[in-house]
Amino acid sequence: MQVLTSLTGFPEWLPAGQLVEQRVLAHLCRVFELHGFGPLDTRHVEPLARLSRGGEVEKELYAVVRHQGPSDAVAKLGLHFDLTVPFARYVDENAGRLPFPFKRYQTQKVWRGERPQDGRYREFRQVDIDVVGQGELPSHFESELPAVMAEALAGLPLPPLRMRLNNRELAEGFFEAIDVAEPVTALRAIDKLDRHGPTVVEDELLAAGLSASQAQLCLGLAAITTPDGSFVERVRALGVQGDRLDAGLAQLALVLGDLQALAPGLAEADLGVARGLDYYTGTVYETLMVGHEALGSVCSGGRYDDLVGGAKKYPGVGLSLGLTRLLARLLGDDSLAVSRPTPTCVLVALPDDARRRDCRALAQALRARGIPADVAPTASKYGKQIKHAEARGIPYVWFPGDDGASDEVKDLRSGTQVPADAASWEPAAGDRTVELALPQG
Amino acid sequence: MQVLTSLTGFPEWLPAGQLVEQRVLAHLCRVFELHGFGPLDTRHVEPLARLSRGGEVEKELYAVVRHQGPSDAVAKLGLHFDLTVPFARYVDENAGRLPFPFKRYQTQKVWRGERPQDGRYREFRQVDIDVVGQGELPSHFESELPAVMAEALAGLPLPPLRMRLNNRELAEGFFEAIDVAEPVTALRAIDKLDRHGPTVVEDELLAAGLSASQAQLCLGLAAITTPDGSFVERVRALGVQGDRLDAGLAQLALVLGDLQALAPGLAEADLGVARGLDYYTGTVYETLMVGHEALGSVCSGGRYDDLVGGAKKYPGVGLSLGLTRLLARLLGDDSLAVSRPTPTCVLVALPDDARRRDCRALAQALRARGIPADVAPTASKYGKQIKHAEARGIPYVWFPGDDGASDEVKDLRSGTQVPADAASWEPAAGDRTVELALPQG
Numbered sequence: 001m002q003v004l005t006s007l008t009g010f011p012e013w014l015p016a017g018q019l020v021e022q023r024v025l026a027h028l029c030r031v032f033e034l035h036g037f038g039p040l041d042t043r044h045v046e047p048l049a050r051l052s053r054g055g056e057v058e059k060e061l062y063a064v065v066r067h068q069g070p071s072d073a074v075a076k077l078g079l080h081f082d083l084t085v086p087f088a089r090y091v092d093e094n095a096g097r098l099p100f101p102f103k104r105y106q107t108q109k110v111w112r113g114e115r116p117q118d119g120r121y122r123e124f125r126q127v128d129i130d131v132v133g134q135g136e137l138p139s140h141f142e143s144e145l146p147a148v149m150a151e152a153l154a155g156l157p158l159p160p161l162r163m164r165l166n167n168r169e170l171a172e173g174f175f176e177a178i179d180v181a182e183p184v185t186a187l188r189a190i191d192k193l194d195r196h197g198p199t200v201v202e203d204e205l206l207a208a209g210l211s212a213s214q215a216q217l218c219l220g221l222a223a224i225t226t227p228d229g230s231f232v233e234r235v236r237a238l239g240v241q242g243d244r245l246d247a248g249l250a251q252l253a254l255v256l257g258d259l260q261a262l263a264p265g266l267a268e269a270d271l272g273v274a275r276g277l278d279y280y281t282g283t284v285y286e287t288l289m290v291g292h293e294a295l296g297s298v299c300s301g302g303r304y305d306d307l308v309g310g311a312k313k314y315p316g317v318g319l320s321l322g323l324t325r326l327l328a329r330l331l332g333d334d335s336l337a338v339s340r341p342t343p344t345c346v347l348v349a350l351p352d353d354a355r356r357r358d359c360r361a362l363a364q365a366l367r368a369r370g371i372p373a374d375v376a377p378t379a380s381k382y383g384k385q386i387k388h389a390e391a392r393g394i395p396y397v398w399f400p401g402d403d404g405a406s407d408e409v410k411d412l413r414s415g416t417q418v419p420a421d422a423a424s425w426e427p428a429a430g431d432r433t434v435e436l437a438l439p440q441g
Numbered sequence: 442m443q444v445l446t447s448l449t450g451f452p453e454w455l456p457a458g459q460l461v462e463q464r465v466l467a468h469l470c471r472v473f474e475l476h477g478f479g480p481l482d483t484r485h486v487e488p489l490a491r492l493s494r495g496g497e498v499e500k501e502l503y504a505v506v507r508h509q510g511p512s513d514a515v516a517k518l519g520l521h522f523d524l525t526v527p528f529a530r531y532v533d534e535n536a537g538r539l540p541f542p543f544k545r546y547q548t549q550k551v552w553r554g555e556r557p558q559d560g561r562y563r564e565f566r567q568v569d570i571d572v573v574g575q576g577e578l579p580s581h582f583e584s585e586l587p588a589v590m591a592e593a594l595a596g597l598p599l600p601p602l603r604m605r606l607n608n609r610e611l612a613e614g615f616f617e618a619i620d621v622a623e624p625v626t627a628l629r630a631i632d633k634l635d636r637h638g639p640t641v642v643e644d645e646l647l648a649a650g651l652s653a654s655q656a657q658l659c660l661g662l663a664a665i666t667t668p669d670g671s672f673v674e675r676v677r678a679l680g681v682q683g684d685r686l687d688a689g690l691a692q693l694a695l696v697l698g699d700l701q702a703l704a705p706g707l708a709e710a711d712l713g714v715a716r717g718l719d720y721y722t723g724t725v726y727e728t729l730m731v732g733h734e735a736l737g738s739v740c741s742g743g744r745y746d747d748l749v750g751g752a753k754k755y756p757g758v759g760l761s762l763g764l765t766r767l768l769a770r771l772l773g774d775d776s777l778a779v780s781r782p783t784p785t786c787v788l789v790a791l792p793d794d795a796r797r798r799d800c801r802a803l804a805q806a807l808r809a810r811g812i813p814a815d816v817a818p819t820a821s822k823y824g825k826q827i828k829h830a831e832a833r834g835i836p837y838v839w840f841p842g843d844d845g846a847s848d849e850v851k852d853l854r855s856g857t858q859v860p861a862d863a864a865s866w867e868p869a870a871g872d873r874t875v876e877l878a879l880p881q882g
Contacts, residue, residue, distance in 0.1 A: 006534050010484040022480040033784035034808040036815035039463040043451040061508035093447050099833040343474035367475040374477035392540040
């Protein structure tokens with residue numbers, strides 16, 4: 001299915017894709033609520049002063065200004081570029097009225113003035129879950145939170161996911177132990193490993209002032225990927241030692257072990273994950289979709305020491321799913337679809353205009369039992385009404401009986417037509433409402 | 442419950458209010474889908490050229506510009522101020538791939554730079570339904586569409602609604618018949634009738650150049666309100682005649698009669714409804730909430746000849762519910778609430794940290810049966826864990842059994858504690874998930 005981009009960077013979907021997104025969101029939110037996360041919807045604008053903290057993101061901000069007339073007397077505003085900044089502001093403003101640990105999900109659009117390219121959009125939907133404590137947050141949430149997201153995604157007909165974990169203490173502890181002065185520069189080089197390979201990364205590390213042996217150790221660390229706690233031994237085998245490194249190794253082993261119990265086969269330690277290590281303060285997460293690795297991480301996050309940045313600490317852990325990017329890919333190659341492109345299950349045929357009220361009553365009787373129904377818009381010939389249903393993927397046409405004759409219902413796929421009563425008829429399993437479907441063929 | 446406005450004109454809700462809005466939206470969308478309306482989510486920005494068509498709205502537009510760096514090479518953009526403009530653009534761009542009559546619902550935020558005041562916001566959510574035809578649209582949709590919205594709203598614990606109908610042909614036909622040169626000016630005066638009374642309106646009509654007898658006839662028309670088709674006789678009694686007036690009277694009588702059958706007691710003809718008569722081309726709708734009349738119309742719309750405005754005609758009929766304004770009022774005076782302020786139904790108590798995995802398994806067994814559950818964040822004393830549940834309105838605490846003893850579950854409201862099995866225990870009716878509740882007391 002085509003992704004509509006009449007304005008570059010601002011994707012939209014055709015009606016079937018709209019239903020896909022609606023069903024995906026409903027499913028995700030249902031699972032989040034089962035785990036005690038409540039909905040949060042914040043305003044879409046924030047004062048620019050809150051949004052701009054320097055760095056790359058500053059260049060991507062969209063400001064919101066009055067087109068004509070006087071400027072608002074309020075602070076200068078911009079569109080939020082993620083859901084963390086408005087969440088932090090909401091927690092900060094309402095902390096006295098929120099229950100901690102506070103668990104919320106949030107599924108709004110965000111805006112970034114990026115150069116549009118494959119899988120990068122200027123307006124896109126994120127699906128975030130976070131749990132944030134006041135003063136402290138037990139570390140068991142670092143495994144529970146990704147398990148919730150994984151459970152939610154596992155309930156969708158998606159390719160399997162592989163979550164990669166790293167830890168900031170581990171990485172920085174390692175760099176400290178081998179005397180790398182500028183860990184941020186080293187991390188930026190290592191971040192290119194997947195796309196450019198070790199030779200390019202080594203050159204960059206050397207250019208950044210690392211010695212040949214330091215560069216080799218960094219590449220050695222970044223190459224370590226294990227599905228279990230054996231990464232600890234592999235780091236030890238590099239011959240690097242340090243207290244901070246030890247603390248990071250222990251914490252990552254704990255989180256990974258716990259996550260293995262919660263979501264077997266999901267996660268692995270990948271000490272080459274560098275993205276987010278400048279922002280998060282503990283565990284970091286990245287998630288690849290098997291077969292779509294080139295798309296990059298579809299779901300990232302981590303543990304942070306302080307959401308708000310004030311005198312009172314609000315430590316948390318969060319994950320953000322890039323839903324628009326994911327859907328654009330899966331709708332684009334038809335690997336995610338709905339069982340039909342319309343909510344309607346039954347089209348009630350209209351014999352003639354005088355019977356519209358009877359036909360409405362029939363449709364209403366079906367709706368009262370949760371069966372989406374519509375009455376044909378005009379009393380055209382039945383053949384044309386059937387074509388009307390077929391053209392929009394409505395599976396059943398209902399023919400009202402006349403002069404005491406029973407109503408009949410026709411399954412347009414099989415062609416079977418049977419007598420039916422609107423008070424008791426049941427559509428075939430899976431036909432009642434539109435659902436997500438596995439791809440055809 | 443307080444409406445949060447840390448930024449004037451940009452309201453937000455506390456967690457319980459968030460659940461209210463989520464449940465209201467889920468309910469409305471479910472009813473819309475039962476009637477064959479599919480979801481639509483458009484981008485939030487449109488080219489300014491498409492948004493600005495002169496008039497009042499121009500002054501309220503918010504433009505979206507890059508905060509730094511080069512301007513986008515795309516058209517100058519603005520935030521949409523309603524859901525009709527993006528819907529029209531979407532239909533225009535995708536007409537060849539849409540089924541007509543095309544029925545969609547749309548529930549996004551919109552932005553208007555109005556001076557904030559009671560019930561007026563700068564960012565607010567609208568809930569729109571429209572049905573739009575290609576070339577033609579049968580007039581039965583003019584009664585079916587408001588019946589769908591009324592059915593959706595009737596399923597919510599809201600005060601009763603009173604829908605007022607008027608018709609543009611009727612009004613303009615009347616003005617024509619009595620030789621009023623500037624019907625728009627007259628309508629603008631009549632629009633003030635509810636707020637300022639007939640004396641003010643009469644003065645304004647006279648100031649606009651109407652004769653005393655013309656002004657009296659206008660006030661006579663505007664005073665006509667009938668629950669049935671008797672408005673036709675009352676217009677006739679004014680002694681005004683005309684073909685266009687007759688056509689309008691007949692059309693409004695038809696729509697009102699049909700709507701009475703679909704939604705008894707909902708609608709009335711109110712020939713004083715003036716808003717929207719400059720924009721819509723047939724029936725117009727306004728909806729007051731009984732007891733909250735000062736809030737103005739919470740749901741307005743009408744029939745239009747052409748959604749898109751090109752060579753091909755796309756006639757339609759639509760209604761727009763001002764959800765934020767409605768919720769701000771009903772949350773503000775606590776007349777709309779949820780059964781509890783959290784999704785969580787059961788808090789599984791944690792005897793000690795070593796049993797966290799057992800407790801997770803218990804919670805997961807409950808979730809697998811659709812019961813939202815959470816494990817206590819820390820293994821504090823049971824009294825403290827019970828307080829934790831009470832503080833967030835979780836109705837049940839689950840105590841895992843030890844050494845072969847049965848689990849027990851305590852209902853915090855009654856204090857009753859009974860043995861329970863996570864594979865079969867059922868919460869009391871209405872406790873499983875958060876639902877909208879009638880106000881307490």
